[in-house]
Amino acid sequence: TDKEIVGSVKEQLAKLFEESLRAAFPDIEDVHPMIAICNDSRHGDYQCNNAMSLWNKIKGQGTQFRGPQPVGKAIIDNLPASEMIERCSTAGPGFINVVLKKQWIAKSIERMLIDGIETWAPKLPVKRTVVDFSSPNIAKEMHVGHLRSTIIGDTLARMLEFSNVEVLRRNHVGDWGTQFGMLIEYLFDKIPNWEAASAQAIGDLQAFYKASKQRFDNDPDFKERAQKAVVSLQGGEEKYRKAWTQICEVSREEFQRVYQRLGVHLEEKGESFYNPYIPKALDLLNNKGLIQESEGARVIFIEGKKIPLIVVKRDGGFNYASTDLTALWYRLNEEKADWMIYVTDVGQREHFEMVFAAAKLAGWLPQNENDFPKASHVGFGLVLGDDGKRFRTRSTEVVKLVDLLDEAKSRCKLALEERGKATEWTAEELEQTAEAVGYGAVKYADLKNNRLTNYTFNFDQMLSDKGNTAVYLLYAHARICSIIRKSGRDIEELKKVGGIVLAHPDERALGLHLLQFAEIVEEACINLLPNLLCEYLYKLSEDFTKFYTNCQVVGSAEETSRLLLCEATAVVMRKCFYLLGITPVYKI
Numbered sequence: 001t002d003k004e005i006v007g008s009v010k011e012q013l014a015k016l017f018e019e020s021l022r023a024a025f026p027d028i029e030d031v032h033p034m035i036a037i038c039n040d041s042r043h044g045d046y047q048c049n050n051a052m053s054l055w056n057k058i059k060g061q062g063t064q065f066r067g068p069q070p071v072g073k074a075i076i077d078n079l080p081a082s083e084m085i086e087r088c089s090t091a092g093p094g095f096i097n098v099v100l101k102k103q104w105i106a107k108s109i110e111r112m113l114i115d116g117i118e119t120w121a122p123k124l125p126v127k128r129t130v131v132d133f134s135s136p137n138i139a140k141e142m143h144v145g146h147l148r149s150t151i152i153g154d155t156l157a158r159m160l161e162f163s164n165v166e167v168l169r170r171n172h173v174g175d176w177g178t179q180f181g182m183l184i185e186y187l188f189d190k191i192p193n194w195e196a197a198s199a200q201a202i203g204d205l206q207a208f209y210k211a212s213k214q215r216f217d218n219d220p221d222f223k224e225r226a227q228k229a230v231v232s233l234q235g236g237e238e239k240y241r242k243a244w245t246q247i248c249e250v251s252r253e254e255f256q257r258v259y260q261r262l263g264v265h266l267e268e269k270g271e272s273f274y275n276p277y278i279p280k281a282l283d284l285l286n287n288k289g290l291i292q293e294s295e296g297a298r299v300i301f302i303e304g305k306k307i308p309l310i311v312v313k314r315d316g317g318f319n320y321a322s323t324d325l326t327a328l329w330y331r332l333n334e335e336k337a338d339w340m341i342y343v344t345d346v347g348q349r350e351h352f353e354m355v356f357a358a359a360k361l362a363g364w365l366p367q368n369e370n371d372f373p374k375a376s377h378v379g380f381g382l383v384l385g386d387d388g389k390r391f392r393t394r395s396t397e398v399v400k401l402v403d404l405l406d407e408a409k410s411r412c413k414l415a416l417e418e419r420g421k422a423t424e425w426t427a428e429e430l431e432q433t434a435e436a437v438g439y440g441a442v443k444y445a446d447l448k449n450n451r452l453t454n455y456t457f458n459f460d461q462m463l464s465d466k467g468n469t470a471v472y473l474l475y476a477h478a479r480i481c482s483i484i485r486k487s488g489r490d491i492e493e494l495k496k497v498g499g500i501v502l503a504h505p506d507e508r509a510l511g512l513h514l515l516q517f518a519e520i521v522e523e524a525c526i527n528l529l530p531n532l533l534c535e536y537l538y539k540l541s542e543d544f545t546k547f548y549t550n551c552q553v554v555g556s557a558e559e560t561s562r563l564l565l566c567e568a569t570a571v572v573m574r575k576c577f578y579l580l581g582i583t584p585v586y587k588i
């Protein structure tokens with residue numbers, strides 16, 4: 001966008017307070033304004049918390065001030081004039097409570113309606129990030145854990161992209177390793193004309209994997225051939241390379257079906273990609289004296305960890321860790337990323353802690369966790385079934401992800417048909433709405449929880465139109481759109497004229513909440529917690545409901561202002577949906 005990004009309310013307030021701190025305390029260096037939302041809205045909208053720590057700094061130095069409150073008062077007195085602040089007051093041990101001017105809130109919203117919500121994007125201290133997510137393994141099933149990674153990773157990527165950060169969406173597919181020897185040999189046996197055959201000839205790749213594994217375990221001759229095949233593949237022999245490509249292609253098509261349904265875009269750079277770089281990366285680590293011999297393997301010892309990180313196996317082969325160390329090196333040095341984000345289940349936390357620790361020892365990453373470049377593991381809990389155990393269908397079988405998404409959609413379709421929509425809408429509308437709501441429900445049910453907790457997969461719950469669900473929120477948005485439609489007013493014209501007045505307390509509360517969108521996205525990005533955005537969205541719909549219950553919109557004297565407030569709510573909700581990977585609907 002060519003429009004100026006205004007920054008969050010917090011940021012704008014911070015600018016004012018920075019000026020005042022500098023004016024009131026010119027001798028003190030390095031005071032950063034500490035601005036927070038007021039916990040209790042009766043005291044104010046925001047607070048500045050610098051007075052207490054400033055007082056602690058100066059009290060021993062013969063200051064003229066007599067406690068934190070006068071310090072707070074001095075900060076208030078030195079604030080530059082602004083259209084933003086209505087009044088400030090000190091409270092308790094020196095908090096400064098800030099009440100914003102409602103005219104300023106109204107203006108900010110009016111401006112956003114004209115300039116676009118992109119002007120409300122947060123400013124983050126990073127330029128380029130790698131989000132490593134989804135990352136299933138070739139020939140093995142893509143399970144609900146990968147679904148979680150896909151959904152969470154996509155949302156993080158979207159939020160960062162919205163914040164004008166460049167995002168490399170990396171699918172770190174498990175496409176390398178000894179299992180390929182056995183798969184390739186099995187392909188040669190099973191489909192002698194494999195080169196001419198289409199990729200589909202392999203059929204169900206998981207069944208293919210199982211059968212080849214069985215053969216591997218029971219047929220010594222086959223086992224030997226499989227082991228030789230690994231060597232041939234890694235040596236780059238054309239025939240083996242080709243067979244490997246073909247096997248990967250089958251998996252890839254299967255993964256793609258899930259991504260397509262979810263509307264998720266990824267760029268594959270699988271484990272195999274980093275393989276040629278491993279020796280060089282290990283050399284770098286070795287030159288720093290980090291790699292040692294241990295029980296025939298080559299390892300890196302990490303302080304505080306009982307078991308070292310194995311980087312070369314006893315048989316001389318590389319492993320998951322050597323690949324990840326190399327990928328980290330590549331992302332830092334070749335791709336010049338300043339934030340590497342890895343989305344996997346919490347079970348891999350230890351692995352990433354070790355990899356990141358090794359990178360710190362090597363000086364690739366800074367010692368301080370908060371400095372950039374930075375590597376972060378975004379762990380998440382299990383998906384549980386109603387029985388409280390790991391989510392599966394029909395007791396033993398693993399859930400096929402595509403089936404899961406299809407079921408969500410068909411359940412939504414049924415619910416819509418029961419409400420008579422099959423006759424009211426075109427078949428296409430019915431289909432699209434069912435899809436948006438069904439897939440949205442699956443995503444939202446995952447994202448609304450703190451990712452570290454396990455969550456229970458339950459269709460009835462996630463597809464309920466009451467409570468904190470995607471269905472409820474999508475309907476709330478559609479209802480707002482219908483209010484605007486039914487008013488018969490041209491919203492584009494209204495935007496130009498403007499005139500938001502936040503007279504009623506519920507109008508003001510809604511307006512302020514709208515304005516806090518930027519800082520919530522920022523917080524969700526910095527802490528890598530999409531659930532914060534879900535909480536914001538749900539609270540927004542509650543604030544809207546309160547406003548709509550207590551303030552008549554259509555036909556009232558305040559109609560123009562209130563319709564604009566409806567529109568602004570719809571705009572912010574849609575952006576939230578977009579960031580959560582959910583397609584909004586406009587009719588219900």
Ligand code: ARG
Nearest residue numbers: 132135136137172174324344
């Ligand atoms: N393929 C791995 C799995 O299925 C996930 C890979 C995550 N990314 C990484 N860079 N290790 O568990």
